[in-house]
Amino acid sequence: MSGASGGLSAPERIKRGKHSKRKKRKRIGFALDMTPLVDITFLLLTFFMFTTTMAAPQVMEMSMPPEGDVKIEVRENELMTLRLRDDGKLFFNMANDEPKPVEIKDLRKIAETENLRPEIQNKLITVFKVSEDAKYGDMVKVLDELNLAEIKISDVLSQKKDEKGEPVKRKRKFTLAPLDTSDLRLIKGL
Amino acid sequence: MPKVKKKRLSFVIDMTPLVDITFLLLTFFMFTAKFKTEAESQQKFFIQRPKVTADTSKIPERNLAIVKIAIRDTVDGVIVNDTTYNYELVNESDRQQVWASLEGLPDKVKAKPMLENISLDLLSTVIRNTRITNPKTVFAIDADKRIRYKWVWDAMEVMRKNRATIFNYVTEKKSGL
Numbered sequence: 040m041s042g043a044s045g046g047l048s049a050p051e052r053i054k055r056g057k058h059s060k061r062k063k064r065k066r067i068g069f070a071l072d073m074t075p076l077v078d079i080t081f082l083l084l085t086f087f088m089f090t091t092t093m094a095a096p097q098v099m100e101m102s103m104p105p106e107g108d109v110k111i112e113v114r115e116n117e118l119m120t121l122r123l124r125d126d127g128k129l130f131f132n133m134a135n136d137e138p139k140p141v142e143i144k145d146l147r148k149i150a151e152t153e154n155l156r157p158e159i160q161n162k163l164i165t166v167f168k169v170s171e172d173a174k175y176g177d178m179v180k181v182l183d184e185l186n187l188a189e190i191k192i193s194d195v196l197s198q199k200k201d202e203k204g205e206p207v208k209r210k211r212k213f214t215l216a217p218l219d220t221s222d223l224r225l226i227k228g229l
Numbered sequence: 230m231p232k233v234k235k236k237r238l239s240f241v242i243d244m245t246p247l248v249d250i251t252f253l254l255l256t257f258f259m260f261t262a263k264f265k266t267e268a269e270s271q272q273k274f275f276i277q278r279p280k281v282t283a284d285t286s287k288i289p290e291r292n293l294a295i296v297k298i299a300i301r302d303t304v305d306g307v308i309v310n311d312t313t314y315n316y317e318l319v320n321e322s323d324r325q326q327v328w329a330s331l332e333g334l335p336d337k338v339k340a341k342p343m344l345e346n347i348s349l350d351l352l353s354t355v356i357r358n359t360r361i362t363n364p365k366t367v368f369a370i371d372a373d374k375r376i377r378y379k380w381v382w383d384a385m386e387v388m389r390k391n392r393a394t395i396f397n398y399v400t401e402k403k404s405g406l
Contacts, residue, residue, distance in 0.1 A: 073244040080251045087258035095263065097284045098369060098397035103389050123378075169378050175298075176374025178381075179279035179398060187282060217382065 099182060103215070117162045119153055121146075122222055123181060125172035130226045138226050143180050150188035155195055164212040168222055185213070268317045268342035274299045278401040279374040288399060292365045293319040295399070296352065296388075297343075298372035298380050312376050314384065316344040316355050323363045330358045349387055356391045371399035 115134045122130040122138060130138035131149060141149060154163050165185065169178050193209040201207050276299050297315040318324040328339050331354065338344065344355065359366050368388060372381050388396055 070241065073248055077244055077248055077251065080248065080255055084251055084255045084258065087255065087262050090264065091258055091262040096278060096288050096371075096399050096401055097281075098286050098288050099281065099284065099400050100286065100395065100397050101385075102395040103385065105392055105394050106389055169382070171377065171379035171382065173378045174374065175372050175376050175378050175381050176277075176279045178378050179281060179374065179400060182398075183281040186284075215385075 099179070099186070101215075113164060117159050117164055119150075119163055119165050121165065121167045121181065122218055122226055123167070123169045123173045123178060124218070124223075124226060125170040127174060127177045128226075128229075129177075129181060130229065138229065140226075140229050143177070143184060146181060146184040147188045150185055151191050154188065154192045161196060161207065161210055162212075164214065166214050166216055168216045168218040170218040170223075173218075266317075266319065266342070271342060273303075274301045274315075276371055276373050277375060278371070278399060280403040281400045283402050284400075286397075288369065288397070289367050291320060292323075292363060292367055293369060294356070294359050294366050295319070295369045295371050296356075296384050298370065298376055298384060300373050300376060301346070312373075312380050313346040314349070314352050314380075316347060316352060317342065318359060318366075320363065320366075323359065323366070326362045327355060327358045330362070331355065349383055352384065353387045353391060356388060356393060360391060360393060368393045368396040369399050370396060 118134055120132050120138070124130070129141050129143050129146065131141045131146070132138040133153060150165070154160070156163075167181065167185075189209070189211065196207045196209050199207045276297060295317045297317060299313060299315060301311070301313045318327060324342065328334070328344075331339070331351070344351070347355070356368070370381060370384055372384075385396075388394070
């Protein structure tokens with residue numbers, strides 16, 4: 040720091056008369072007292088650091104059919120049923136098969152293979168039945184796995200061509216339903 | 230004669246690099262900062278959102294209505310210790326209109342940015358009025374992961390009855406892979 044000999048406070052000026060015979064020294068540099076600047080900047084910095092929230096919550100989109108139950112006939116072999124019991128156990132079955140307990144983390148693989156079977160490709164309807172007493176967190180976990188499976192499904196489908204020669208688009212068919220007593224009977228004791 | 234050593238009284242630190250870095254950080258945080266809404270800052274409960282894998286869709290900032298389903302210990306000082314429905318509208322002008330359209334609501338409640346501990350009937354009315362006030366409103370369900378699914382299902386049914394058939398579950402990104 041050239042020219043600053045007065046420490047942190049501004050250097051005192053030496054008063055000279057109008058006709059001073061002393062030679063004026065050329066100033067090479069100057070010192071700027073930055074302390075207040077740094078004070079304020081740090082204050083603002085800490086303020087913004089504490090108030091800011093980095094991870095904005097994300098969303099998972101759902102759509103439901105509007106009210107007015109129109110019965111749609113569905114082929115049995117195009118139906119995949121998932122049942123979530125109140126103890127957090129998940130059961131899976133195709134068509135009219137017996138429900139089998141599955142781990143939530145294995146669901147991704149199952150959903151991928153079932154959806155990509157050649158005979159029911161892009162036609163499979165997933166029905167997800169959730170018990171009223173199940174935890175919302177478990178239900179979202181299952182949805183998350185199904186969403187993850189979509190990556191591979193739509194990827195495989197897009198490599199195939201339809202009659203018009205265009206890549207096949209994934210049509211996802213999914214529905215949520217409450218778990219009723221007949222469902223409970225099916226998965227009782229499993 | 231040896232030189233007389235001057236006693237150093239003070240010293241100077243070059244603060245320029247410090248200021249550089251500080252300003253850099255300051256501008257970064259200033260631009261990324263998102264402030265909490267009035268309702269959020271007054272919110273007295275915490276929602277443990279379900280964690281899912283990273284998704285690209287972020288929660289919209291405008292035209293948003295959030296149904297918060299949370300476990301609350303107290304409501305206005307009264308111990309409830311139960312799941313409650315709470316309703317928040319992001320657009321301030323919409324909020325004032327919708328709150329004003331609700332009949333039989335005490336002024337104290339109307340002054341608040343969030344409707345707390347409301348019944349399903351009231352929720353239904355609020356959602357209907359919100360859709361009348363601003364049809365562009367996007368609905369989101371922000372529920373605690375520990376609550377019973379029934380609460381979410383009931384809220385979804387209410388939404389469906391009011392023709393809000395597309396909505397979002399608010400989730401949080403799972404940390405790590």
